[in-house]
Amino acid sequence: MTGTNRSIRVWVIGGLTAAGLAAVTLPAILVAQEQPAAPAAPAAPAMKRPEADMQVMNRAFRTLMANAKDATKNEVSLAALATLEQASIASKGEIPPTIASLADAEKTTKLVEYKKEMIKLIRQELDTEEALLAGDNAKAAELVTAMNATQREGHMQFRGRRGG
Numbered sequence: 001m002t003g004t005n006r007s008i009r010v011w012v013i014g015g016l017t018a019a020g021l022a023a024v025t026l027p028a029i030l031v032a033q034e035q036p037a038a039p040a041a042p043a044a045p046a047m048k049r050p051e052a053d054m055q056v057m058n059r060a061f062r063t064l065m066a067n068a069k070d071a072t073k074n075e076v077s078l079a080a081l082a083t084l085e086q087a088s089i090a091s092k093g094e095i096p097p098t099i100a101s102l103a104d105a106e107k108t109t110k111l112v113e114y115k116k117e118m119i120k121l122i123r124q125e126l127d128t129e130e131a132l133l134a135g136d137n138a139k140a141a142e143l144v145t146a147m148n149a150t151q152r153e154g155h156m157q158f159r160g161r162r163g164g
Contacts, residue, residue, distance in 0.1 A: 053091040060084035061151070064128075069141045074132050077140070081129045088125060092118035096158045110158075117154045124150060 063080035067073035092115055099110045124147045131140040 053087040053094065056087040057084055057091065060087065061147070065144055065148070068128070068132070068144045069137055071135060071137045074135070074137070077132055078129065081125060081132070085122065085125050085129070088118060088122050092122070098158055114154075114158050117150070117157070121147060121150045121154065 060080045060083040064077055064084065067077045067080070095111060096114060099107055099114060102110060124143055128140050128143040128147065131137070131143060
């Protein structure tokens with residue numbers, strides 16, 4: 001084999017090897033580029049403040065207070081209760097500003113107290129719904145009064161000063 005033939009052979013084999021590697025790796029590279037990047041680990045969700053849901057609760061509760069005694073308005077009362085229940089459940093998963101500003105140890109304790117107070121309210125809402133469905137408007141009215149007391153307790157403990 002002459003030097004020229006050997007050079008051509010090395011060049012051809014090298015070229016074929018490079019082409020073969022490119023044929024094998026290029027599709028893999030292109031497929032990898034088409035894949036979306038793996039999502040970053042989700043950050044811990046910031047807890048939302050409950051003000052918007054509390055406003056929804058307030059409007060629904062006012063409707064309920066105005067209608068719970070009247071059996072002819074049970075449909076309106078039940079609709080208000082459904083709204084109230086949904087907003088209460090949403091609020092239970094949120095953190096009031098008065099708790100958010102506390103040190104971690106105290107924040108944990110107060111957040112548990114807040115959730116327990118919300119659970120108490122939700123339980124009263126469900127009991128009120130059950131009374132209305134049974135046509136027991138007197139019992140529903142009693143429960144609405146109890147809900148009002150729970151609301152006042154919760155606001156005194158967790159809302160803080162209005163506007164501040």
